[in-house]
Amino acid sequence: MTFTVKAAEELKQRARAAVADELWRVDADTIHGFALDWLKRYGREIGIGPDVVVLSDDIDRVAVLAEYLRSIGLGDDLGSDDGSGLRRVIEAIDTHRTGHNGQHRACTSDYTHLGVSMQELADAYSAGLQARGAVDFPGMLSSLMELLDEDPWVLEHFRTLYRCILVDEGQDLTLVQSALLRRLAGEGIDLFVVADDRQSIRGYAGGAFTHAQALVPSAAPDPLHLRHNFRCAQVIQRAAEAILRPVGDTRHVALPENTPPGRVRFVPLKSPEAEAYWIAEWTSGLLKTGLDPEVIADGEDPSVVPEDVAIALRTRWILAPIVDALAERGIRCVVQTDTSVFLPEPEARLFVDCLAFGVNANNAPAARRSIEELRDWTGDDLSGDPLQALRSVRNASLESVAELVTRCLLGGADLEQAMEAVAELGKTHDWPRGARTLSDVWRDYRTASTVQSRSPQGFLAHLARTQRTRPTDPGVRLLTIDRAKGLEFKAVALIGVRDGLIPHYRANNPLERNEERRRLYVAMTRAARELVITWPTTTVDRYGRTHEQSPSPFLVEAGLLASVGRTT
Template sequence: MAGEHRPTDLLAGLDPDQLAAVRAPRGPVCVLAGAGTGKTRTIVSRIAALVRAGHVTAGQVLAVTFTTRAAGEMRTRLRAMDVHGAQARTFHAAAWKQLRYFWPRVVGDAPWDLLDGKLRLVGQAAHRAGTGTEREALRDLAGEIEWAKASLIGPEDYPAAAARARRDPPAAPELVAKVYAGYEALKNDARVLDFDDLLLHTAAALEEHSAVAEEFRDRYRCFVVDEYQDVTPLQQRVLDAWLGERDDLTVVGDANQTIYSFAGASPRPLLDFTRRFPEATVVRLERDYRSTPEVVSLANRVIGAARDRPAGSRLRLIGQRPPGPNPRFAEYDDEPAEAAAVAARIRELVDGGVALSEVAVLFRVNAQSEVYEQALTELDIPYLVRGGERFFARQEVRQAMAALRTAAGSDPGGELPALVRALLVPLGLTEEPPPGGRQRERWESLLALVELAEELVATEPGADLRRYAAELEQRAQSQHPPTVEGVTLASLHAAKGLEWDAVFLVGLVEGTMPIQHADGDDAAIEEERRLLYVGVTRARVHLSLTWALARAEGGKRYRRRSRFLYGVIPDNDPASRPAASRQREQRVVERPRFCRVCGDQLHGVMPTKLGRCSDCPADLDEGLLDRLREWRMERSKALRVPAYVIFTDATLLAIAEQRPADRAALVAISGIGASKLDKFGSEVLSLVTGAN
C-alpha cells in the first residue's frame, strides 16, 4: 500500500547503538543520549517499532517532553512513519487533558479555569503580607513559588527547604512562605488552577481514586519520557502515578545538559534509573551527527573539565560529520565592538550562503540582547528575539489563519502551497521581500506559512487546504511555529533543544558566564559549565566564542574572560587574543627568558612562569606555598572574586620557588604586572620575608 512503512523501513539508517535502543524489549529502557546523537529519531523509531510489531497500539502510547516545540516535532515524525494516535505532549498538556476528563468524577463540580498568569494573585498576596509589589519583585516571588511547588514543598516547609537547598530567596524566607500561602488561598477562593496544580491534581486523582487510576492505566500502557534529566520531583510524582506498578517505560536524557536546577529539575532520577529498575536495558548514544569534529572536540573539552561527574554523565561525543572550520575565539575592548564584529561576521556567513534562520547569537542573560539588536540593525540583518512575541500571536498570522479557515470551508482545489500563497498575497506576501523593519517582519511571517504548506505536502502528498488549516490550529494550540527567516537572538536556556549552522556565544566573561550569583557554590558553577556546553553543542559547523573587557564603549577594561575558557582555547589560536595582546607577546619573544638553574632558554608557559626548565630541580618552600594559598583565599573572599583572579596556582608556585626579596624580583615573575604589584605586592613580600 502506498505510504505504508514496513518494520524494516523504520530501522534504515540507524547506527548500532540507536538500533539497540529501538529493538530493546518492552520494559524499562534508559537511553543516555549525548547532544546531537539522534535521540528524537531514536525515540519515534522505537515507538513505531513497538506499534508495528504489535506490542502496543498507537493509542496506548504516551510520550512526554518539556517543550511544545519538541512535542510537535515528535508528532510530525510519528505521522511521517504512519503512526497515528500516539500521544506526544508536554507534562502539563498531558496532565491538563487528563484532569479535564476526570474532574467530574474526582471533584464533582464544574472544572476550574486555568490561570493565565499568576502575577496578579501573587501581587495581592504580597500586598497582604506587607512586602513590595514592584513587577520584578513579583516575578521573583512567583519563580520561588514555582520552585517550591515543583519540588513538592508546601508554604509551611519552605523556609527550612530553602535553607537546605541554599536558595537565594527574593525576600526573607518566612515572608516568601507567607506570600506563598496567601497566593494559594486566593487561587482556591477564585477556583482557578496554575500550571503546577495541573500536575498536583492529576497525581492526586490517580493516587487517591482507584477507579480513575484503573481506567487511565488501561488506556495508556507504554510511556516515553524525553529530556529526563530535567524532571522535577512533581513531574516524577506524576510519572509514578501514571505507571503504577508497571515498568513499560523508556527514558531518554543527558545529565551533561542539566541546566534547570534553579527551577527544581534534577538528573537524579536519570542517574538512579538502574537502581530503581535493576533489569533495565541501558543504551549509550555518543555518535554526534549534528556538529563537526571540531565543534565536538571543543564540547568534550568544556564538559570534560567538570569536577566529580557521576558515571551516568560521562558521555564523550564522537563526531560523525566531515571536518569543518575550527571554532573562533576573540576578545574585544568593549561590548559594542564585540557586537559589531559579530554582526560583521554574520554578514560574511550570510553572503557566503548560510541562511539567516541558521544563525544564532546566544547569551547568558536577556539583557545582553540589546547591543546585538542594534548591531544587526545597522547592517540591515533581520533578526528575531526568541522569547519575544509568539508567532501565532502576531496580527498578520492571525489574519492569515482566518483567511485560510474561510477558504477551507469552500474546499477550493489546486496545489496546496500555490493556493496558500495566492490567499496570502492580499495580506502582503509579495514576490520580492520589502525592505527591513515591520514590513519585512510581516512578509517573513507570511512566507513561513507558505513554507509550512510545502513541508506538509512533503510528508502528506494528498494534504488539502482543510488539512492544512487543521495543522495550523494544532500548531497554534501547542505553540509549535514554523521557521521564520532571521538571525535568532536567544538566551542559552531558551536555546536548549535547538540547533543552527552558525552559533555565536557572546559575553563570555566572569560574572556573566558563570553568572555572578553562582560563585561560591560548586554545584551552581558546574551547572553554569553545563550551560556553556549546551551552547557549544547547538552549533553544526561555525562556532564563535567572544568576550569584551568593558561594557560601554571606551569604558574601563576590568573584565576577565570566563574561567571555562582556560584550557579550552588552543595555545596557538591566533584569534584568541586581540592584536594588542599579540604584539605584547611578540615583544616577549624578542626578550627570551633563561632557566635560573641550568641557564638554557625557556620555552612554554609553565617553564617561563617558574623560571626553570621542567626537568630542573625545584627549590620549593612548601610552608610558604601553604601561606600564600591561605592568603589568596582570604583576599578572594574579601574582594568577592575567584581565587585565580588574585593569582593563579602556577604564579603562587613560582613565588614559593623563587622567593622574591623585593618588588623588582616579584614583578619579574611572569604573570605579575604593575596592577597586581600595586594591589598585592607588599602583602606577598611580607609573606615571603616572614617565611625566611
C-alpha cells in the same frame, strides 16, 4: 513526554516516519501539556473544568496572591512598586509546592514574621487560583497528582490507554515530575528515559539527573549508552568536551566515520559594540558565501540561509547591539515568538484576547492584556469588560475588530465566514501582517478539524500551539542558551562569553558553577559545522566607568585559549 512543545512536535513527526499508519497509537506532548489536557478532561472532581485559564505571566499570578494578602490586612507588608516583593513570595510558594530547593534564594522562613505559614500562603494562593477557574504551571502537576488520588478511575484509564512512556531530556526532571511519571506508570507500564547528565542545566528549577535515575531504578545501574554524536563536527565536539574535563568528566563521545572537521574560533573584541560589528560581519559573510568547504563533508551543501545561524547568549540584556548591527546590514532576525512578535499589530492582539475573554469571562489575563492595549491606543483610563470597552471606541479599525470578535463568538457558519475574511479585513484597516498570520493559522486549524468540531475555543487552542512551535518569520535566531537547548544550527555564535556571565556572577558555589559549565557545553554543541565564541575585553557601566573583562574561566581552564591574543 518532553520539555518543549517544539520537541514534542518533532518527536511526533519522527514517529510518523517510523510507524506511518499506526501513528494514532502515539501521543507526544510536554509534561505540562499532558497534565493540562487531562485536567481539562477529567478535573471536575477537584474543581478544574475544561475552560480552565492558564496563568503564565507573573503579573497575573501576583494579582491572585495580592488579593489574599489584602484580605488579611497584609497588602503593604510585601508589596513594592514593581511587584518584586510579591514575586519572591510566589517563587517561595512554587518551591514549596514542587518540593525542591533548587537554587532559588527565596526561603520559606523569610515570611514567618507575617504570622502566616508557608503552607497557609500556598493553600490561599491555590484557593485563589481555583476561585478564578485558573491554574499555573507548577499547579498543573500537583493538581494532576491530586486528581489521581481523588479519582482512581483516571489513573486506571491512563493505564488502559498506554503501554509505554518515553521521557526525553530526563536530566532536567524535577522531583514532582518524576513522582508524577512514576505514579502514572505503576508496575504495568514500561518507562524509557533519555537523559544526558552533561546537559543538566535546570537545577535552579529543581531539575536533576538523579530524578531520571530514580524514575527507572532497575535500569540506572546498567543504562544503555548512546555513544555517537551525529550532529557536531569533530573540533566542535572535542572543544565542548574540553570544557567539562577540568571537573573530572573525561568521557569521549565517538564520532561517526567521515564526520567533517568543522571549525571553532575564539575572538576577543574591544567592546560590546565591536563584538556586535564583528558578529554581524561574520553572519553576513556566511549568508553570502556559505560555509568554508574545508569545514564540511565531501558533497555537503555549503550554502547557509538565515535560519541556519544562531546567535546565543547567557542573558538577554546584552542583545541590543547585536540586533542593531544585524539591522544595519539588512539581516532579519527572530528574537522570540511571544505574542508581540507573532502578532505585531495591536488590532490582531486585541482580536485574540477579546475573543479569549468572550469565550471565557474568567480569563483574567486576556482581559488585562485587552484593556492595556486599549489604554495604549486611546489614552483613556479604561477598565472593566474589555468587549464593552472595545465596542465603545470610535475608530474604524477597532470597530472592525469588534465586529470580527462578535461574529466569531456566534460560532458555526459565522465563525467560518469571519475567519475567511480576516486577511482582507486586515489589509483594509492597516494590520496586514497579524491578519495574514491569523488567516494562515485558521486554514491550518480548518484542515486539522471537522466542521462539527470547529469552535472559537478550538481555534484559540490551535493558535496558542502554533505560536509556541512554529517560527514566526525567517531570520537569524537570537536566543538565550537555555532556549537553544535541543536545537541545532549549521553555525552558532556564542557572544559575551566572559567572566561574570559564564559563569554567572551569582553562581557562587561548586554545584552552581558546574551547572554553568554544563550550560556552556550545551551551547557549544548546538553548532553542527562552525562555532564562534566571542567576548568584549572592556565594558562601560551605566555611570560611564570602563571595566576590563576576562574571557570565561571555563575557556581558560579547558586550555582552549592558548593561541588567542588579548586584542583583535
